[in-house]
Amino acid sequence: MKKKIVIANWKMNHDFYETTSFLRNLLKIFFEKKINNKKKVIIAPSFPFLHISNQILQGSSLSLAAQNICQMENGSYTGEVSASMLRSIGIHKVILGHSERRKYFSETNDILLKKIKIALKYGFHIIFCIGETALEREKNEQFLIVKKQLEETVFHCSSLEEISYFIIAYEPIWAIGTGKTATSEEAQTMHRYIRSLFIDKYGEKVSQKMSILYGGSINDLNARNLFSQEDIDGGLVGNSSLEIEKFLKIIQS
Template identity: 95%
Template sequence: MKKKIVIANWKMNHDFYETTSFLRNLLKFFFEKKINNKKKVIIAPSFPFLHISNQILQGSSLNLAAQNICQMEKGSYTGEVSASMLKSIGIHKVILGHSERRKYFYETNDILLKKIKIALKYGFHIIFCIGETALEREKNEQFLIVKKQLEETVFHCSLEEISDLIMAYEPIWAIGTGKTASPEEAQTMHRYIRSLFIDKYGETISKKMSILYGGSINDLNARNLFSQEDIDGGLVGNSSLEIEKFLKIVQS
């Protein structure tokens, strides 16, 4: 049975004190409540706090992910962080393809494919984000957009390379807006995404693949979303910043 996965994407939030305090309180809750092993929780703090976060969570069931990596292996790329740097401090998961990276930092599918390849070279488990804009949905182009995003990135990988891939469907119009795809809308897209993987890689691995929903998930709508057949958990933004709200989502 697949574990339900909840990922906290903190984006550019939480300073040193807030990060360490949150993680220690999270550990305390998991220990006291004896959270079962059917759930996998991954935290994605900002780059400066990954090392201390890894030290705090050492030996626990909680996991860490980086929010990004550079598509270059090393060199004169001021301000960038390489896969090898992250690996050297014990980080083995990374979020790629988030719409905010695409929008604000002009990450094209070509750049993202390079990031995927460098992440795989260094043994990272990838959480890959896809999703359409409000205008694309209004034009009923959401399925074409999602298919194109996959065909130009993840679908260049081998069957072996996608074996540990986690997909995240995040309709861009729902990220940080308070708008959420209905459980039925989200399930329809998740089923479609899974069907694309089945067509490309076969049923065995595609049905085992975790596909998460992201886009204004909160403690009130999480249970209905997570109960859908093809929704295997969530990539949570704003609601992951407050520990009480995040814990309610985990418990959902």
């Protein structure tokens, strides 16, 4: 069976002390309570702390992801971080397509496709985010939107090897940071639909191996119901991953 995956997306939170303290305490608890034998836990801290985080987690079962990469390989792009830079400090996973990147930094599907290609070129595993707005759901367009997001990005990958590098994260935009959460039934319906799209494109075997996570105001109270759904393989956690006690409860869910 696939391991459940829980990813902590810290966004622009936690300074140097908070990051290092959190990770050391988390490792201590994992060791003492023997957590994580049936699940994968991935942490995505801010760029400045990826190197020290990697040193702290060295040899443990926890791994790291970057929150973004530049679509350009190198060059005069002030403030950007390249895939090769991240690889040089031992980072092999990246979150792409998060709605906050789409909204605040105008990342289109065309830009995200370029980021996918550069990430795959450097051997990154990609946590790719998709999801609809509240207005799109009100218009019953959520399935069309999710399909379009995949067709214009991930589905450009032609080889089964490339697809094996993806984790899909369904994050209804109306639920991110709002306290609203899709019901477990709503989330399962969308996850089943997403899996059906992968069946149609790449076949049953690939679809069943694909991990599809839910994101959007996951907390220690709703995680168990969400994770118990047949097609939900874990979660991409935002605010609730910033507090170690809440995050541990989600992991143990």
